[in-house]
Amino acid sequence: xxxxxxxxxxxxxxxxxxxxxxxxxxxxxxxxxxxxxxxxxxxxxxxxxxxxxxxxxxxxxxxxxxxxxxxxxxxxxxxxxxxxxxxxxxxxxxxxxxxxxxxxxxxxxxxxxxxxxxxxxxxxxxxxxxxxxxxxxxx
Amino acid sequence: xxxxxxxxxxxxxxxxxxxxxxxxxxxxxxxxxxxxxxxxxxxxxxxxxxxxxxxxxxxxxxxxxxxxxxxxxxxxxxxxxxxxxxxxxxxxxxxxxxxxxxxxxxxxxxxxxxxxxxxxxxxxxxxxxxxxxxxxxxxxxxxxxxxxxxxxxxxxxxxxxxxxxxxxxxxxxxxxxxxxxxxxxxxxxxxxxxxxxxxxxxxxxxxxxxxxxxxxxxxxxxxxxxxxxxxxxxxxxxxxxxxxxxxxxxxxxxxxxxxxxxxxxxxxxxxxxxxxxxxxxxxxxxxxxxxxxxxxxx
Numbered sequence: 001x002x003x004x005x006x007x008x009x010x011x012x013x014x015x016x017x018x019x020x021x022x023x024x025x026x027x028x029x030x031x032x033x034x035x036x037x038x039x040x041x042x043x044x045x046x047x048x049x050x051x052x053x054x055x056x057x058x059x060x061x062x063x064x065x066x067x068x069x070x071x072x073x074x075x076x077x078x079x080x081x082x083x084x085x086x087x088x089x090x091x092x093x094x095x096x097x098x099x100x101x102x103x104x105x106x107x108x109x110x111x112x113x114x115x116x117x118x119x120x121x122x123x124x125x126x127x128x129x130x131x132x133x134x135x136x137x138x139x
Numbered sequence: 140x141x142x143x144x145x146x147x148x149x150x151x152x153x154x155x156x157x158x159x160x161x162x163x164x165x166x167x168x169x170x171x172x173x174x175x176x177x178x179x180x181x182x183x184x185x186x187x188x189x190x191x192x193x194x195x196x197x198x199x200x201x202x203x204x205x206x207x208x209x210x211x212x213x214x215x216x217x218x219x220x221x222x223x224x225x226x227x228x229x230x231x232x233x234x235x236x237x238x239x240x241x242x243x244x245x246x247x248x249x250x251x252x253x254x255x256x257x258x259x260x261x262x263x264x265x266x267x268x269x270x271x272x273x274x275x276x277x278x279x280x281x282x283x284x285x286x287x288x289x290x291x292x293x294x295x296x297x298x299x300x301x302x303x304x305x306x307x308x309x310x311x312x313x314x315x316x317x318x319x320x321x322x323x324x325x326x327x328x329x330x331x332x333x334x335x336x337x338x339x340x341x342x343x344x345x346x347x348x349x350x351x352x353x354x355x356x357x358x359x360x361x362x363x364x365x366x367x368x369x370x371x372x373x374x375x376x377x378x379x380x381x382x383x384x385x386x387x388x389x390x391x392x393x394x395x396x397x398x399x400x401x402x403x404x405x406x407x408x409x410x411x412x413x414x415x416x417x418x419x420x421x422x423x424x425x426x427x428x429x430x431x432x433x434x435x436x437x
């Protein structure tokens with residue numbers, strides 16, 4: 001019965017298979033183990049005029065930023081690498097809600113930017129990522 | 140208790156609007172061409188997209204599973220481009236089927252529609268699923284929101300999405316009352332304009348992922364005049380995918396898609412080999428056999 005939904009033309013059928021594969025890939029597009037997640041969660045409190053990041057230095061590795069919108073405007077949070085290259089972002093964070101942003105950070109200098117109202121260059125704070133394995137957890 | 144309602148309402152409205160309009164037009168088209176029996180698969184496609192988005196979103200929100208930024212943007216950007224391909228196909232398929240319908244070539248119409256149902260279901264699926272994951276993430280975060288105002292975000296989100304569905308329904312109601320010529324023209328034009336916006340935003344996603352260059356070359360920035368969080372900014376974004384700041388590549392993509400496709404869609408069809416070619420150009424009551432096409436539909 002499912003097959004009756006597949007289009008008959010080869011091109012459309014191919015597109016269907018492509019789409020299904022994309023979805024499957026998305027499902028496998030990432031993942032981290034539970035033990036990693038707990039140790040490397042960084043709280044980010046994004047307000048209307050403030051952007052508090054729990055820490056200014058991190059060891060290299062995968063980190064989860066837990067963004068909470070404490071302001072009254074829709075906000076977005078970006079993690080920028082050198083030259084404002086976007087390393088991670090979370091958009092459309094409504095006031096009073098929290099969203100997670102997971103990024104893989106290699107050693108280097110980064111900036112965390114909160115953009116209340118989803119415009120402008122944002123309120124920025126520096127973040128230094130040092131090479132080597134994680135020593136002490138954040139906070 | 141209800142603080143933070145409005146901004147979350149606007150996000151919900153914006154996220155749902157485009158899909159609601161596309162599905163509304165799709166449903167109107169099937170009803171208008173006397174194919175209500177093909178509606179259940181369409182709803183199946185919509186339901187599948189909703190269910191999958193909610194499931195993915197829940198996995199990403201409540202478990203340690205994560206999707207890298209590049210994967211998210213590449214997924215969203217690619218899905219947008221695929222969706223535009225389907226909508227474009229659908230617009231021209233509707234145009235072709237319209238000619239058969241108006242020339243009362245029901246045999247050919249049935250054949251055209253039969254080939255189309257699977258692709259229509261996919262188009263509905265893509266229209267909802269394209270933004271579905273982002274919307275699901277937003278919904279789950281509103282449901283589990285922290286802080287004192289726990290009801291505001293989820294109420295806002297739910298009512299925003301509900302408003303979008305209502306607007307899609309109202310569009311459907313209005314569209315089916317149009318005469319055939321106007322209906323086909325306006326729904327087609329509407330879909331092409333929406334598709335142009337989707338394509339431009341897909342390009343934006345790929346620029347953010349670094350797959351395409353030019354993220355910082357802004358063509359314009361009217362964020363001060365049209366804030367993304369205003370109601371007019373919300374409607375512009377929800378319907379046209381108009382962002383207050385767009386890059387040159389986005390703008391070029393938008394124009395490069397919109398102009399040729401609109402031209403191809405609106406131009407008079409060449410005299411067809413089927414009898415009564417003039418009937419295809421918008422005069423439902425006149426089935427005349429003439430060499431040159433009649434005037435364009437309004």
